[in-house]
Amino acid sequence: MSSSKIAFFKAVALIGLALSGFHAVTAQSTVFNVPSTDIQSNRRLYVEADFMAHLSSFESGGYHLFGTRLVYGLSNRAEVGVNAFFVNTAPAEPIEIQPNFKLRLYHNEKKGFAVSTGAVAYIPVTHRHLSSTRAMVYAVASKSLKGSFGPRFSLGSYGLIGSSEKGTNKRGVIIGYEQPITPRLTFVADWSSGNNDLGYFVAGAGLTLSPKSVLYVGYNIGNQGRGNNSVGIFYGRSF
Numbered sequence: 308m309s310s311s312k313i314a315f316f317k318a319v320a321l322i323g324l325a326l327s328g329f330h331a332v333t334a335q336s337t338v339f340n341v342p343s344t345d346i347q348s349n350r351r352l353y354v355e356a357d358f359m360a361h362l363s364s365f366e367s368g369g370y371h372l373f374g375t376r377l378v379y380g381l382s383n384r385a386e387v388g389v390n391a392f393f394v395n396t397a398p399a400e401p402i403e404i405q406p407n408f409k410l411r412l413y414h415n416e417k418k419g420f421a422v423s424t425g426a427v428a429y430i431p432v433t434h435r436h437l438s439s440t441r442a443m444v445y446a447v448a449s450k451s452l453k454g455s456f457g458p459r460f461s462l463g464s465y466g467l468i469g470s471s472e473k474g475t476n477k478r479g480v481i482i483g484y485e486q487p488i489t490p491r492l493t494f495v496a497d498w499s500s501g502n503n504d505l506g507y508f509v510a511g512a513g514l515t516l517s518p519k520s521v522l523y524v525g526y527n528i529g530n531q532g533r534g535n536n537s538v539g540i541f542y543g544r545s546f
Contacts, residue, residue, distance in 0.1 A: 338483030347380035370396035401431035419451035441469030506530035
């Protein structure tokens with residue numbers, strides 16, 4: 308497993324302010340895996356703790372991932388953040404930090420439409436001979452349907468910059484779907500196309516624990532086989 312997949316998974320934390328029932332939680336910045344159009348609220352900080360696991364032995368490709376993510380709202384249109392991830396597996400993988408930035412280009416709350424763009428850098432800190440600095444750039448649009456439990460759809464594309472293994476797709480499509488079930492519970496699913504570290508489908512649920520905290524649980528299915536599947540648990544809090 309590559310840490311750049313994790314970057315996309317939590318890079319640019321989970322559901323945004325636009326969903327019914329989640330208005331009390333400060334906006335975050337991905338659907339589940341893929342970037343959303345949301346922007347962290349101005350001068351507010353979002354902190355998240357992540358855990359992911361492929362439930363096999365290390366010898367069979369299993370791993371445990373531990374991570375943290377910080378996102379700060381620079382304004383009503385822009386946010387910056389940094390992620391850090393450690394993967395416990397064999398052989399060892401680099402610890403990676405991932406600075407990121409997002410800009411909301413357009414937002415019409417009345418029509419339920421928004422467009423954002425952003426970038427994430429993947430910088431190995433340890434075992435630098437195993438990986439190189441890379442980046443991902445993306446653009447995404449979203450449409451929210453009216454109603455107390457109206458869903459939101461996201462559609463966009465991404466591009467990878469930097470060295471990649473032979474056969475890696477450097478461009479792809481990103482799709483997201485968010486469906487409130489109750490005022491506190493939402494079903495979430497998204498998919499990223501491509502034969503690369505970002506190529507996953509994920510489905511799960513998000514639960515509002517308090518006006519400032521959320522809990523998410525999801526299951527990832529890799530585009531390239533069951534060996535890439537994993538379960539994830541994420542807890543986030545706004546300050």
